Amino acid sequence: MGKRVYGQYCGFARALELVGERWALMVVRDLLVSPKRFRELQRGLPGIPSNVLTTRLKEMETAGVVERRLLPRSNHVVYQLTATGTALEPAVTELGRWGAKLLGPPRQGEVMTVDALVTALRSTFQPKAAKGVTAAYELHVGNMVVSACITRGRLALGTTPLSDADLTIEIGPALRDLLAGELSPRKALSSGLVQIQGNRTLLEQFVELFRI
Amino acid sequence: MGKRVYGQYCGFARALELVGERWALMVVRDLLVSPKRFRELQRGLPGIPSNVLTTRLKEMETAGVVERRLLPRSNHVVYQLTATGTALEPAVTELGRWGAKLLGPPRQGEVMTVDALVTALRSTFQPKAAKGVTAAYELHVGNMVVSACITRGRLALGTTPLSDADLTIEIGPALRDLLAGELSPRKALSSGLVQIQGNRTLLEQFVELFRI
DNA sequence: CCGGATCCTCGGTGATACTG
């Protein structure tokens, strides 16, 4: 965050100094899903000026949150989180959970991105409800695909199609209402807002596992 | 956050739009400790321009995070968090925990505030280590007093002196090193960085209960 | 095409002074 300081000897203030600048935590959000090239970050963050992205990456590199890596045998640059950066996951998850509750209908022009979806699923995952559960879900939102594999209660998220999903869910922004309990699985299906391939009881399990 | 929008239908992005602006989460941090008057917020956030504080409070009031309340029979205004605002506590705690790990020695001119201290204790509290514990601590840092009462494992923080503290700890910025385990209780005492009134084994318990 | 760098504009922040 450069010179923008709060002048307090406080862990929270220090955190905001390091990743509190505009766009910084959005970059972290996307890097938490997977390492990315500069161009990929731009695509996932529509509207971010390239110079701002450059500045944030440099600042967070200096802060030890992000590191530049050169892909072997191809001068390509990849940005990834350091261990320090990865440790932001609980904070990002909590903030995402808080914001998801306040999320009304999509505003004009708002888009969804794969990494936003993954973050949403991480934020809404209910470990207690997942205790002992094993299931593989595949979400289709627009042309995006996100996979959620729960193995004996442990969640693994991905952005590549599964070969053996137990349930494939095709859905739009109604996902938010479904996870918030404002849209029942039955109504979701009957209204056509949601389409599934697989057993519909798995959809009911899904809304138990992921709740806003 | 006004017009500063991220253009994504995403709970995390929405959270940053509501409380991601500069100073906003610092205000939330302090209001999480207790409702406050305008002037109290200014004192707790040295360096914040009054117009920025006004703007943030208005924005967060519009967002339903903060509410203005008029004290009975005295035109005084008090700002307090709504239920929505209070729900930010886990996020603030997690961010504070992350930042506390990165907190080196105090920089030139950095100050500590009561609310920062309370936030730090909340962030570092270890519920597991506190299981079944009952103890009352009183921290003195400079001229500030913070109380931490653990009752059967449950933590209650305050900013008023206790009448019956089991242990009174007088300490400075070394608190950070003590909680980080980089300064042992013994060395802290022998070096004079920490002074206590009460049983010194309670100090060892303290660093078990609160850890960075 | 990727990974930026450069330039310019505009609006928010920061600092200070002022008012009900």
Added chain:
DNA sequence: CAGTATCACCGAGGATCCGG
């Protein structure tokens, strides 16, 4: 005490350009 008013400035936003 609780803000409002004013203004300088810097960083965000947006477009374009450049080297590999």
